[in-house]
Amino acid sequence: MAKAAYESIRQTPTFTPSFTDLEIQNLAERYGTPAYVVDEETLRKKLSILEAAYRGFQGQAIAAYSMKANFNPSIIRVFMSEGILFDITSIGEIEFYLRLGGNPENIIYTSITEEEEEFRIILSKGVNRVVLSSHNGLVNLIRSSKSLGLTTSVLIRINPEVGVKAGVRASYKNGKFGVPINGSTVDSATSLFGKIIESENLELEGVHFHLGSQIEDPSCFVPALEKVENFILKMKRERPELRLKILDIGGGTPVDYGRAVPSPREIAFPIISKLNSMVKTLGADFTLIIESGRFLAAESSVLITRVVNSKVYEATKFIIVDAGYHLLLDAALLHQAYPQEIIPASTEEFGGEHMKINVVGRLCDTLDIFPSESTLSLGGVQDGKLLVFRNTGAYSLVFNMPFHCQIKPTVLMRRMNGEIDVIRRAEKIEELFDREGGNIALSFSDSAAEHTVDADIKERA
Ligand SMILES: Cc1ncc(COP(=O)(O)O)c(C=O)c1O
Known part of the structure; x- marks a missing residue:
C-alpha cells in the first residue's frame, strides 16, 4: 500500500466515551458497584465510523448490528433508530427485536441449528432473509417456506477456509460454520446453489461469510473475496442469468483492548478495492452488508x-x-x-x-x-x-x-x-x-434443617 494512502487511513477518527472521574464516582455512589455504564453517543459514533469506512465502495453498503454482542433492549433501540439491519441468530433474539418494534424485513437470520420448526416460526414472524449453512438446513427451509406458501430469500454461508489472524477464528478447514465451496458431499456451496435454483420456495440473493471476531489483520478478506468471486463466476457459467444481489462479509472489526488494532478504514481499504473490481468482473452492482457486534458495542x-x-x-x-x-x-x-x-x-x-x-x-x-x-x-x-x-x-x-x-x-x-x-x-x-x-424447593417439604451438623461434631469430639 502506498505510504500516503496508508497514513490517511491511519488518521481514522476514533471515539471513546469521556466519563469523568467525578461522573464515575457519582454513579458508583448512587447506583452501587458493580455497574455497567453505556454511552449512547459512542454507540452512534461507532456506527457512523463503520459506515464511513466503506464509503469508497461503489455500490450500496449497509451495516448490520450483530445482536449476539449485546442484546440489551435499549442498545437495540439505539441501533433501530439508525435504520440499520440486524444480524440475528435465534428465535429469542427475534422476539426481543420484534417486541421492540423492529421490522422483520431488516433481519438477516443466520442459524446454527437450522431446524424446520425454527424456520417455520421465524418465517411466520415475517423474516424473509435466511443464511443457509447446510444441506439439511436447506431441506428444512424449503419445507417450512412451502408449508407457509412463501418464497424465502437466501444467502449461502461459505466457509472460505482462509487463514485469519483474530481473537476468534471462524474460517478454517473442517470448521463448524458454513459450507466449503466445493466438496464431496451435499454440504457444499456448489450443491446448495443447484438446489436453491431448482426450488420454487427459495430465491438466491447472494453469499455470506464470517471470518472471525477481533480480526487483527485485514489481509484475510481479499483471498476470501477471491474465492467468492470465482464461485460466482463458475455458477454464472452454468446459469448466465444469475445475479449477485447481496454480499455479506460478516463481522470482525476489532476493538483496541490495550493493544493497537487496525481501524475500520484499515480493515475496509483492501476489501473495497477488491469489491470494486468484483463489481466489474461479476457485472453486478451488488449490496454489501457489513455485520458488526464488537466494534459497534464494545467501546x-x-x-x-x-x-x-x-x-x-x-x-x-x-x-x-x-x-x-x-x-x-x-x-x-x-x-x-x-x-x-x-x-x-x-x-x-x-x-x-x-x-x-x-x-x-x-x-x-x-x-x-x-x-x-x-x-x-x-x-x-x-x-x-x-x-x-x-x-x-x-x-x-x-x-x-x-x-x-x-x-x-x-x-x-x-x-x-x-x-x-x-x-x-x-x-x-x-x-x-x-x-x-x-420457592419450588420450599414448596416440596417443610423439613427444614433442624438437625445441626455442629451438634454432631461436638458429640463425636
Ligand atoms: C455470523 C456472524 N456475524 C457477525 C458476528 C459479529 O462479529 P463481531 O462481533 O466480531 O463483529 C459474528 C460473531 O460471532 C458471527 O458469528
Whole structure:
C-alpha cells in the first residue's frame, strides 16, 4: 500500500466515551458497584465510523448490528433508530427485536441449528432473509417456506477456509460454520446453489461469510473475496442469468483492548478495492452488508467495580474487586485484557519495578484473574477505590451468569443529553433464588434443617 494512502487511513477518527472521574464516582455512589455504564453517543459514533469506512465502495453498503454482542433492549433501540439491519441468530433474539418494534424485513437470520420448526416460526414472524449453512438446513427451509406458501430469500454461508489472524477464528478447514465451496458431499456451496435454483420456495440473493471476531489483520478478506468471486463466476457459467444481489462479509472489526488494532478504514481499504473490481468482473452492482457486534458495542461501555480487598504475596500484589468473570467472561475465555483504570486517578506509580500486580475477581475459580496489557493506570490503587474496566460493551452482559449466586448488576445508559437512565435493573437475590427453583424447593417439604451438623461434631469430639 502506498505510504500516503496508508497514513490517511491511519488518521481514522476514533471515539471513546469521556466519563469523568467525578461522573464515575457519582454513579458508583448512587447506583452501587458493580455497574455497567453505556454511552449512547459512542454507540452512534461507532456506527457512523463503520459506515464511513466503506464509503469508497461503489455500490450500496449497509451495516448490520450483530445482536449476539449485546442484546440489551435499549442498545437495540439505539441501533433501530439508525435504520440499520440486524444480524440475528435465534428465535429469542427475534422476539426481543420484534417486541421492540423492529421490522422483520431488516433481519438477516443466520442459524446454527437450522431446524424446520425454527424456520417455520421465524418465517411466520415475517423474516424473509435466511443464511443457509447446510444441506439439511436447506431441506428444512424449503419445507417450512412451502408449508407457509412463501418464497424465502437466501444467502449461502461459505466457509472460505482462509487463514485469519483474530481473537476468534471462524474460517478454517473442517470448521463448524458454513459450507466449503466445493466438496464431496451435499454440504457444499456448489450443491446448495443447484438446489436453491431448482426450488420454487427459495430465491438466491447472494453469499455470506464470517471470518472471525477481533480480526487483527485485514489481509484475510481479499483471498476470501477471491474465492467468492470465482464461485460466482463458475455458477454464472452454468446459469448466465444469475445475479449477485447481496454480499455479506460478516463481522470482525476489532476493538483496541490495550493493544493497537487496525481501524475500520484499515480493515475496509483492501476489501473495497477488491469489491470494486468484483463489481466489474461479476457485472453486478451488488449490496454489501457489513455485520458488526464488537466494534459497534464494545467501546460504548465501562464496568465500574470497587477494590474490596488486597493482599501481597511475595512480589505480587492481588487487588480483589467486587466483579468477576461472571461479568466479563471473555477475560477468562479469550484472555481478553479489558483496559483497567483506578478512579480517582493518581499520578502515583504502582508498587515499584519489582512488584507484579494482579487484578482478580470475587469468584472462587483459578480463571478469575483479569488479564491486562498494562498496569500504568493502576497507580494509587487502594482498598475502597473504584476500578473501571473499559470497552466492556460487547460479549459481556450477554454472558452474565449466577455462578456463586451472583446477581446481575445494574446497567445504566448515559443519553445524548447527558442524563442517566437505568436500562437494566439490578437483579435481587430473591429473584435469583426464585428463578433457580428456591420457592419450588420450599414448596416440596417443610423439613427444614433442624438437625445441626455442629451438634454432631461436638458429640463425636
Ligand atoms: C455470523 C456472524 N456475524 C457477525 C458476528 C459479529 O462479529 P463481531 O462481533 O466480531 O463483529 C459474528 C460473531 O460471532 C458471527 O458469528
